[in-house]
Amino acid sequence: MNSDIEEIKSRLNIVDVVGNYIKLEKAGINYRARCPFHNEKSASFFVSPSRQLWHCFGGCNEGGDIFKFVMKIEGVDFVDALKILADKAGVALKKDSEDWQKVKNERQILIDLLERSCKFYTAQLEKSKTGKEAIEYLLKRGMKEETIKDWRLGYAPDTWTGLSDYLIGQGFKREDIVSAGLGIKKDLQKFFDRFRSRIMFPICDLNSQVSGFTGRIFNSDDEAKYLNTPNTLLYDKSRALYGMDKAKMEVRQKDFCVLVEGNVDCIMSHQTGIKNCIAVSGTALTPLHLGIIKRYSSNLVLAFDMDLAGNNATKKGIDLAMKNGFNVKVISMMVEKDPADIILLEGEEKWRDLVNLAKPINEFYFELAFKNRNPELFEDKKKIISDLLPILKKIDNNIEQSYWIENMSHRLKIKDEDIRTELKKVKIEENNISGKEVVNIPDKKTRREMLEEDILSLTLLEPLKASELTEEMIEVFSPEAKDIFLKIKNKEDLGVSDYSSYILIRSELMKGVEDLLVNEEWNKCLTELQNLIKKQERDRLTQEIKSKEKDGAFADVKELLLKFNKLIKNNEENKKEVNQKSETKKAVEEDSEKENSEEGSSKEGQEEEKESN
Ligand SMILES: [Zn+2]
Known part of the structure; x- marks a missing residue:
């Protein structure tokens, strides 16, 4: 039996839904337009009819399915987007259907979890030793004690799992803590609190329900001063207004x-x-x-x-x-x-x-x-x-x-x-499309992120490549890239998260690139990614060695040097392994290319040496 969501999706075409709001132009097998969510001159907003997904490659770097699009452009939540699209598709919503139940439950769990976290943080502020220091700090900045209570300020203790341990004790699951934006899951084993050693400011919706937090460092300068909850089911920074519930x-x-x-x-x-x-x-x-x-x-x-x-x-x-x-x-x-x-x-x-x-x-x-x-x-x-x-x-x-x-x-x-x-x-830059565009500061992507995206998009085009990566190699991926990679490998559905929809459309666009040698490109990207990660690790060690030398901590220096040498040695071995692997595969496919490729990789090896000197 189809759920409401699936029924709506099967009846509507994303090109029509999006095309109702903005003018789409055909670009190969896909469609493109100027992004309605940020100011831009070039068209970096893409819609893929085959995947039924959209994505903006420009400033906002967001994407998803028709529901996500309607939520954003109409400024409504999921339940309202569901109503709008059900209407369009002529689907009568079953109010007690599983989808409704699921959204409602998820919402309720998160609301509950955030409320308890808020209480946990306020108790930490009042009772813990560092919490009291935080109060001192706030009082020194002129805040009155009753103000601190009114705004429910709190303190996230300087422990890795203080909050999660408490929440799990209260019957919440790790996944809920991650969904609420309060926990970070690195891999199967590693799980920790997002906010540590920070003064906590709960961010409330218009009904004074806690929907997210801002954490502020107060006793050191070496980390980002402010940290915010990422976007969640309840918290969306593009519409959150701090204090609006009290000010309205x-x-x-x-x-x-x-x-x-x-x-x-x-x-x-x-x-x-x-x-x-x-x-x-x-x-x-x-x-x-x-x-x-x-x-x-x-x-x-x-x-x-x-x-x-x-x-x-x-x-x-x-x-x-x-x-x-x-x-x-x-x-x-x-x-x-x-x-x-x-x-x-x-x-x-x-x-x-x-x-x-x-x-x-x-x-x-x-x-x-x-x-x-x-x-x-x-x-x-x-x-x-x-x-x-x-x-x-x-x-x-x-x-x-x-x-x-x-x-x-x-x-x-x-x-x-x-x-x-x-x-x-004087010419002024015309802002496009009605007043609905979002002013956004694009996050600059790192080389590493781009390489991971390349590898994932290419793997989608050539899924056999997935089996070439050993577990150890996958470890260098960021958690979200790793998650997608494993899904491709296990032939699972990738879902419609921002990241997965982005990767899916990216690979769609690659299909249009003439003369793309997927195999070669893939090998190149992986080698570069591995080198980059090793280089970052080497740089980090070099820095550390320098500072220890300055302090005269020569025992530490010796230990660090050992690590450093081991790293370089591993580097060489890994490289051999990758080259061998890709070579074996190539040898099967086309014998004649082999020599060229060997030449290529040894050249890269030399460059690597140069860099490390
Ligand atoms: Zn955009």
């Missing part, structure tokens, strides 16, 4: 929303009585954020660290907000301080004043452009003009535009016709 009524009443960057800024602002304040955590402003804020008010007051020169994420966020009909004002924060510092060092009154004196965005841009510049000097004049022309260009209202042109003409002593002439020449 106040935002509606005062009819404006103060937006700050950090969780601590947000909490401190509430403490001063400015309670219509929220923070975006760990991401740039997205249309989904704006959609939520708009339910309560269309007036935004930003307290962001801003500069005019860079075309940074903040500026894009402002453009996006204005395009979505928000009135935007900006708080000038003098000397690059964040709100929490201002409140601590200059007092609550100061913060309240700054909020009340927020300036309309264009006034702020003008002030910024003239700051520290002399409008009498030709060089400075030029800089001011080049900063402000794109701003002027974006002003839709002619009267307002004229006002600012005259203002500029007067202050710079330049004729306003000249400014208008120059203004005509």
